[in-house]
Amino acid sequence: MKALQGVEGRVEWLEQQVPACDVGEVRIRVAAAGLNRADLLQRAGLYPPPPGASATLGLECAGIISEVGAGCDWKVGDRVCALLAGGGMAEEVVVDARHVLPIPEGVSLHEAAALPEVYATAWLNLFQLAALKPGEKVLLHAGASGVGSAAIQLCKAFGNPCWVSVGSAERLAYCESLGAQGGVLRDDDLQALRDFAPFDVILDPVGGHYAALNLALLGLDGRWINIGLMGGRQAELDMGVLLSKRVQLIGSTLRNRDDQFKADLLRDLQQQVWPLFAEGRLKPQLQQRFAVEDAEAAFAALASNQVDGKLVLVIDDSLS
Template identity: 45%
Template sequence: MKYIEVKQPGDATGMHLVEGAAPVVGAGEVLISVAYAGVNRPDVLQRLGLYPPPVDASPVLGLEVSGEIAAVGEGVARWQVGDRVCALVNGGGYAEQVVVPAGQCLPVPEGLSMAEAAALPETCFTVWSNVFDRAGLELGESLMVHAGAGGIGTTAIQMGVALGAKVFATVGSQDKAELCRSLGAELVINYCEQDFVDVVMAHTAGRGVDVTLDIVGGDYIQRNIDMAAIEGRVVNIAFLQGAKAEINCMPVMLKRLVLTGSTLRPQSTQAKALIASRLQETVWPLIESGRIKPVMAAEFDLADVAEAHQLMESNQLLGKVVLKVSQ
């Protein structure tokens, strides 16, 4: 099969399309003939040598795919050869074929293309796990989404709105603000022009935000605490501006806050399968009804993966980037 190889950590031009042996399906797994692969920030970090894959995962980049099942391993009853699926993979997505635990697959939602389906797993699994499972966002509560126009952000906004939350977002440009508003965010703040803590506290009459989803870190860590409502929950899933900060912990105690976070990739197969089942029960009907739809930023051929990563690193994305692997 053809796949993308990274011979040594470095910039995007160090990725090359090569040929090698296809993976072999094992018990409890399925083999997917990949149509599209999603591009995510962890892929960039892995390429740079900053996010090594788990020891039992493929070293090939790529954490989500869409395609057709080409083979089924022993003990797999749910899926059949030819089924159209999208999947959260443990690695190996930038390839013509990939092996994945059967429980991490979901059917391609009715009405979506294969390209759109490849944009779902990483963001949907991440948002559900952190915003709903970990932070426990409830009907009528408020959700702040930092970096609202990216893949995670656009998914979080739509899922929050569809499941009855009041959603706020921060962005860095007017076009990103317009996108977030079009997805249902009731308050969108351009952090280049306004202090999001001041704006949110004014908008909520001093109450603050129930749940904050943050990929920024740095000085946002203290500002998220300042913005949080009584018994608020702040969830970090990345630290683009740094993981270290000096903070005042007194509001954490006085407001009974929860500061938490997670990474998805190291979690067990069983944990990911449970997230998948919750997504199919709760979110997949919303996708099929059109209430949630992946926002597509760009599509590149697999051989043009360097351009895809360069776009990801530019921070100019509005939505998701996917790689076309097969015709």
Template identity: 45%
Template structure:
């Protein structure tokens, strides 16, 4: 088969379309003929040499995919060859075939085509596990989503609104903010022009943060009493000073999580929650995937250039068929 490889870390040109060995499904695993895969910031970090795959994972980038089941390993009973599925991966999505534990496989949601489904697993699992499983967002609370125009952000806005929350977003352009408004965002903050702390004087009960160190102090100031800050990205650095007194006064919490390195059992539990709670909302139209563009898999370098320019809204997809 062919896959996008990274012989040496570097810029987008470091991504090389090459012949590689075919994978095979082992016990409890599913082999998928890939139709499409989503592009994520983690893929860019891996290409740059800053985010190695977990031990035992595929060396190729790609944390999600959609496609057709080609074969199943011993012990797999819930999937059969020919099933149209999508999957949360530890790596390997930028390839014509990928192997994944069967608990991380999802059916393609009703009302979503096979290619578009490749943009769903990583964002859906990230938002569900952090905003709901970890932070416990409830109806009537305020959710602040940093990077509202991203793949994760566009889904978080919709899920927050579906849960009955007031949703605030930050983004760097009026165009992105208008897209967020169309998805249901109530408070629109251009971070280049306005301070989100001042804009949310009533506080945020839950903050989903992709920035990290640069926003830590202001995020803590923005939290309401009993607020929950969940850090899922480090685009603004890794080190910052944390005022524990401010946390104590607000009875607030800061949690940092990652998805890729979790063991399969934990991922399977998140995937099960997504299938139960998120997939029905895609089927009945309450949620809709937001896809900026789709490019052929051999053009992964161009997809990374688009990702790094940050002018897109929603997900970027690579198609393998």
């Protein structure tokens, strides 16, 4: 089979050995794979896959099950999407059957390829780790991103007013169309977020130079979930403010979580979140599809930080 590999800062569609399908696993014929910032980092050699994970790019995909290992409830022909530690940008992928979800009602395979990573990330961090309660206020940095787009819709669905920081007026309008109350442009004055503070929860993929502001914006017993370092890894904090506000600062990653953790997370996602797609309360935010042969263009588009929602690579256009 062919698979997309990161090679010295570029991507190549290369032949690779077909993985075996073992007990408790399923093989998926991949229709499309979602593109995430982790793929950019891995292509650049900055984010190697966890031990034992595929070196092929791709943390999520959608397709049709073509083989079922012993002990699985799935059937050949089932239309599914999957959360992966790697391997999604390939003609086939073998995955723990517990990390597979049915395609939500009314969602295409291409759209579904853009769901598992961002909804698992948003659900884990806002509703499990931050234990968000109805009515609590949320700030989402990079609100127009894939995770931000999912988080805005979840906040709206579960009764949490949210605000965003974004890069342009057009992206702010996009976030507001999904349900955000408002926000600010990062190239203007982020201090204007104080007009909407205090926040109960901040979801932050930036880190670095946003740290002091996050601390100032949080209210008593606020939860600050850091999921990325786009703004650097060094910060100076007033620990007295952290202490007096009883702020919880939580560093969070998903890719290197163990298999049981991911299985539990996806089971919760299927029960609590997936029905909202059929109800029309959540919608995939797929901005653009790229053929896998145009993968470099897709990576460049994501790196531009101008994407509203998600991008996917179409692996097999005959599957739809």
